[in-house]
Amino acid sequence: MSSAKQLIGVIDVPGPxxxxxxxxxxxxxxxxxAADGVEELPPGTALIVAHARAVSHGDWERLAASVPTLVVSDxxxxxxxxxxxxxxxxxYIIDPLRHGPLLRRMIGKAIEVHRLAAERERxxxxxxxxxxxxxxxxxSLETHLAMLRLDxxxxxxxQRKLLPPRPQSVGGVTFDYWLAPSLYLSxxxxxxxxxxxxxxxxxxxDVSGHGASSAFVTVLLKYLSNRWQQEWDGRHPERLAARWLAALNRELLDxxxxxxxxxxxxxxxxxxxxLHYSLGAQLPMPLLVAEGEVQALPGEGMPVGLFPDVDYPSLGCxxxxxxxxxxxxxxxxxxLPGDTLDGRLKELERRVLASxxxxxxxxxxxxxxxxxDDEVVAQSAPGHEELPDDLTIMKLSGFGNDKP
Structure with a gap:
């Protein structure tokens, strides 16, 4: 509201x-x-111009506490x-009748200052x-985060309990792995x-993303692989891997x-x-080390869960x-260091060969x-927040100790 629409109360002794x-x-x-005292002013008075002679000295503090007040005196x-x-x-202003423009400007400025002060207070x-x-x-957020953290x-x-025991040896092949989730779930x-x-x-x-939704897919994968293994009759091992991938592709799409x-x-x-195998866009490809040399297993295939009716390759070596x-x-x-994917893949081959x-x-x-330690990893998560992604390394070796 502009100052021209504000009500100005004048307190002075009645007269000319x-x-x-x-x-x-x-x-x-x-x-x-115009009024004899502050009690006579109507509600909504924006500012008071009070003559010094019209207010007793005991009322100044009460007046100052009620409405912004300019004091005039002769x-x-x-x-x-x-x-x-x-x-x-x-x-205050001396001889207000001689300084009318100044008085009016001071009134406008005082009203504006009071308005700004009121806005600041609000x-x-x-x-x-x-x-x-x-x-x-x-x-509330901290409480919910604590509950989510516990969950x-x-x-x-x-999820860690669903992983196989490590290390283990079967038929002369030793199996071991290391898995570090970037969050609680992998x-x-x-x-x-x-x-x-x-x-x-x-x-x-490696399920896309990480966290709860990706972890749920790994549980589904564990359940389906166990079921398909129970259904396999041990015949045509060269077809099993490709058939598994095709079935999982349908399950994820459905x-x-x-x-x-x-x-x-x-x-x-x-x-x-x-080794009979099949793959769905595995990157990096498995690396086979033998006789002092390393080579990536050949083959390629589409990701699982993106496209319907995908045929996955049946490969072996x-x-x-x-x-x-x-x-x-x-x-x-x-x-790994390197500016290109090929450079990092070559670096991985070099380090695998040296390990x-x-x-x-x-x-x-x-x-x-x-x-x-698996339990330490699970209990301390997310202790690997500095990791860019979930990290997993798996190694199979043999048949040097060929035992049943």
Whole structure:
């Protein structure tokens, strides 16, 4: 509201001088109401112009506390003028009838200052109220985060229980792995199981994203792989891996959860020392180390859970008497130097060739400081928030100690 629409109260002794003062103020269109005392002023009075002679010295503080007040006087040495100033009145002017324009300008300025002060006070009150609400919201958020943290931590421990025991040896092949989730739950998952005296089955999966939704897919994968293994009759091992991937592709698409995965599925024929496998966009490809050389297993396939009616390849290769088969999730590539993907893949091959154990490779990747014990990893999560992604390394080696 503009100052021209504000009501100005004039307190003065009744008579021609008060009328003249009111007329002086009203010349710029200000609304003026003249009264003998503050009690007679109507509600909504924006500012008071009080003559020093009309207010007793005991009323100045009460007047200053009620409405912004300008004091006028006919002489500078007026004792009441000094008392008014001491009481905290906003300003004063001497001989107001001679200084009408100045008086009106002071009135407008005083009203504006009072308006701004009132706005600041309202802002402070709103801010204080907002801070109270934020504190309550933060407390509620901390409570919910604590509950979510406990749920995620419990989920991570359960997920770790679904992983196979490590290390283990079956038919001369030793299996071991290391998995570090970047959060409580991991989108990386793997398994290794003995089917019978001749065959062992394993897979290595990296579900898109990480966290709860990706972890749920790994639980589904564990359930489906166990079911499909029970349904397999041990015949045509060369077809099993590709059939698994095709079935999982259908399951993920039918679920409609918007998740896909990269997988490598293998069937080891211990009798023939042969690896049957299939893959769905596995990156980096498994690395086979034998006789001092390293090579990526050949083959390519589409991701699982993105496209319908995908045919996955049926591939295979013989396994030397002494071999190491390394599988790594794509998060490992973030730990390697190099400006290009090919450069990082070559660097991974070099470090795998120089590593005898999982600990050797972890050390070369500067990951040896991360927990190695499964329970420690699960309970301390998310202790690996500095990781760019879930990290998993899996190694199969044999047949140097060929024992049933």
């Amino acid at each position: 001088e008060r009328d003249a003062l009111a007329q002086t103020i009203a010349r710029d269109g200000l609304a003026v109401y 002489e500078r040495q007026d004792a009441e003028l000094l008392r008014a100033v001491d009481a905290g009145l906003v300003d 802002d402070r009150e709103r801010l204080a109220h907002l801070n109270e609400n934020l504190e309550e919201l933060n407390e 995620q931590q419990a989920g991570g421990q359960i 989108g990386d998952f793997l398994d290794f199981q003995r089917f019978d005296e001749r065959y062992s089955l394993f897979y290595f999966a 679920a409609g959860i918007g998740k896909h995965a990269t997988l490598f599925v293998g069937v080891i024929d211990h009798q023939r020392r042969y 013989p396994l030397p008497a002494e071999f190491g088969l390394w599988l790594c999730s794509d998060g490992i590539l973030e730990c 005898e154990t999982l600990e050797d490779l972890r050390g070369s990747l500067a990951l040896e400081h991360l927990a190695d």
